[in-house]
Amino acid sequence: MAAGHAHPLYRSGDSPVHRLPPEVKIVAALVGVCCVVATPRTAFGVFAGYLALLAGIWVLAELPFGWILRRSVIELPFVALVVLLPFTGEGPRVDVLGLSLSEPGLHGAWNILAKGTLGVLTSLTLAGTTPLRDLLLGLQRLHAPQLVVTIATLMLRYVDVIAAEAQRMRIARISRGHDPRFLWQAGATARGIGALFVRSYERGERVHLAMLSRGWTGTLPQLSDRRTTARQWLTGLVPAAAALGLAVTGWVIA
């Protein structure tokens, strides 16, 4: 339904995962991430289990591993600090390849790396199989705060309009010979951003007027009356149940 909104994290398809209602997928992903976070960090086998579970979903959703891997690079800046932990950590030390590393530091690094990666992979799986428009619909059906859904819907529509406006302003600037190379020459760019803010604010007011004119009452009407069946919920929550099973296993063996 959202043909016009291809985003780089979405891979269109018609797999059973793609066809699941968005709210089911959101709940399943949320449960999955909570299970991962709650798993004791020393239950190494359980983390492998989560990865296998995700891999199973990718096969089902026809998401190539390489495609997922390239997009998971987004995690890198967030885990960069993790590298420091084994060197700076306190407590008993172990020798690895001639380096003396802190044992709690190693465990801490592993904890962040494993859980962070699994979280990113889960989110990528959700984003890869659900168009943005449907994610919003899912949030709306899950009774997410009305204001949040409205803001997200408007953002989805206007981020491109504002980006195009910024682009036109930039072209108009460089067409008049503006070529900032140093920080102190960036004044014009900064004023451009200020002007863009004011323009976007004014546009916001005009959009609001236009919405009021068509009877806006503060809530977005639910426009799709597709019902989600109990069967769809059950199917969609199978991976979530599996993740829950893995988390419990983790607590038992740890």
Place this chain on the structure above:
Amino acid sequence: MTTDAAAPAAATRVAPSLAVEELAYSYPDGHQALRGVTLRIERGERVALLGPNGAGKTTLVLHLNGILAPGHGTVSVGGLPVTRQNLQEIRRRVGIVFQDPDDQLFMPTVAEDVAFGPANFGVTGAELAARVDAALATVGMSEHRDRSPLHLSGGQRRRVALATVLACEPEILVLDEPSTNLDPVARRELAEVLLGLDATMLMVTHDLPYALQLCPRSVILDDGVVVADGPTRELLADAELLRQHRLELPYGFRLD
């Protein structure tokens, strides 16, 4: 258009689509934008509202559906006065197509945007779907229903903006500068759609030839008052009148 129950006792004659009486308004900064405007538009009329920049045209439009509340005077639509209690019904009856379609079209897809208005006015299910289909068919945009407004041309966006208002089945259609930023073909296509509508219409414009083509009657507003009201051809042929109110026909045009 179907519910006239709210109209007052004058059942013998049809209430005018729009009746503005002695409307005056000044902005909070003290600028007096309207100084006693009286205007009556009968059902089925197509009227152009002309005037220079700053004449009060937009201020008048924002009074028609109660976005601005008059300082003095009254507005009624199809016999129903514009008051706080009637606001929702008034906004259904007055369909405003704004100047920039990007301000009007805010939903992710065309069909959802067209459904937004009627859904707010309580239309649901099969009837809502039928309204959306009918409005998109009227403006010739049915095959683009699932696209994002962002990926449409200027003319297409304008027609979708018109459809979003038509889907509300308004008593009076108010168009704010409908021909701006349109190429000649899109401009003509929009005119054909508008001429094909069986609707009461108030068109705010600087495009005098467009007013002549679409509206048999014109009203000139200047400095917050109505300074002329008559057949469009007669008003536009009066060069002295146009000059007094900072209006002029494009180069090469003559009406006699």
